[in-house]
Each structure stands twice: as structure tokens, then as C-alpha cells.
Amino acid sequence: MSNAGNHHKINYIEFHSTDIERTKKFYGAVFGWTFVDYGPDYVSFQGAGIDGGFVKSEPGNIGPGGPGKFAPLVVLYSADLAATEIAVRMEGGGVVVPTFEFPGGRRFHFSDGVGNVLAVWSE
Numbered sequence: 001m002s003n004a005g006n007h008h009k010i011n012y013i014e015f016h017s018t019d020i021e022r023t024k025k026f027y028g029a030v031f032g033w034t035f036v037d038y039g040p041d042y043v044s045f046q047g048a049g050i051d052g053g054f055v056k057s058e059p060g061n062i063g064p065g066g067p068g069k070f071a072p073l074v075v076l077y078s079a080d081l082a083a084t085e086i087a088v089r090m091e092g093g094g095v096v097v098p099t100f101e102f103p104g105g106r107r108f109h110f111s112d113g114v115g116n117v118l119a120v121w122s123e
Contacts (some may be wrong), residue, residue, distance in 0.1 A: 005077055009075035012121070013050055016070035023054050034076075038103065073109070074118045081102040081106060081122040 012099045017023040022044050027033045041056035043108060078084040085095065095123045096117055097109035107121035 006077045007079040008075055008084070009052070009099055012075035012118075014073040014075065015052065017052050017054040018057060018059050020054060020056055028096040071117075075107065076118060076120045078120045078122045081108070081120060084120050085110075 018104040024035050024043060027045065033045045036044045042053060044051065061094060092113045094111045095108055096111050099106050099108040105121050105123045107119050109117055109119045111117050
């Protein structure tokens with residue numbers, strides 16, 4: 001994925017799901033999406049025009065919209081994750097989830113200072 005043309009472009013989107021199997025059945029049947037399981041709590045999807053995934057969330061969890069209300073997580077790509085984090089902080093944004101590793105890369109989540117939370121990832 002290391003492609004300068006993708007730097008700071010929307011690259012991935014994550015949705016929450018209280019039932020991963022039901023979610024796969026619904027989106028597979030209705031829209032023809034295909035899936036790759038990454039354990040019981042995460043599944044990625046393809047075939048939607050942009051790749052993404054569903055993360056397992058419990059109904060009572062507190063999401064951005066209140067209890068049980070979750071917003072999708074838009075994920076941007078960065079060729080230089082550290083430089084992007086510095087730029088976020090310098091423009092008044094804040095890191096809400098520090099950089100962590102996952103299969104295939106690293107990412108952090110940030111607030112833009114006006115109510116939105118997004119993520120940035122890199123290899």
C-alpha cells in the first residue's frame with residue numbers, strides 16, 4: 001500500500017456491529033460484499049467501493065452518539081504516520097487513541113477539534 005498517491009486520502013472505513021455474523025449475512029446478501037475474518041471481533045469487507053471493516057461492539061458501549069450509538073470511523077492513509085501526527089497536534093487536533101499496531105500496519109485516532117474523530121494508518 002505504500003503509495004505516495006494515497007497519502008492523506010480516505011482509504012478505509014470501519015463500522016460497529018453488535019453481531020458480526022448477522023452483519024456479514026446482511027451485507028453479503030443485500031450488496032454482494034465479501035469478507036475476511038480477523039478473529040471473532042473483526043471482519044474486513046471488500047466490494048463496497050472502498051474497503052472497510054466491522055468491529056464487534058456491545059450494545060451498551062458508549063459511542064460518539066451516546067450509549068449504543070456508534071459513528072463510522074473514517075481511516076486515512078499516511079506515508080509518514082509520525083509527521084501526520086505532528087501536523088494534527090500543531091493544528092489544534094488531539095490524539096484520542098495513541099498509535100498501535102495491527103496486522104498490516106499501525107494507526108492512531110485523532111479529534112479534529114470540531115467534534116469529529118478519524119484515524120490515520122500506515123504500514
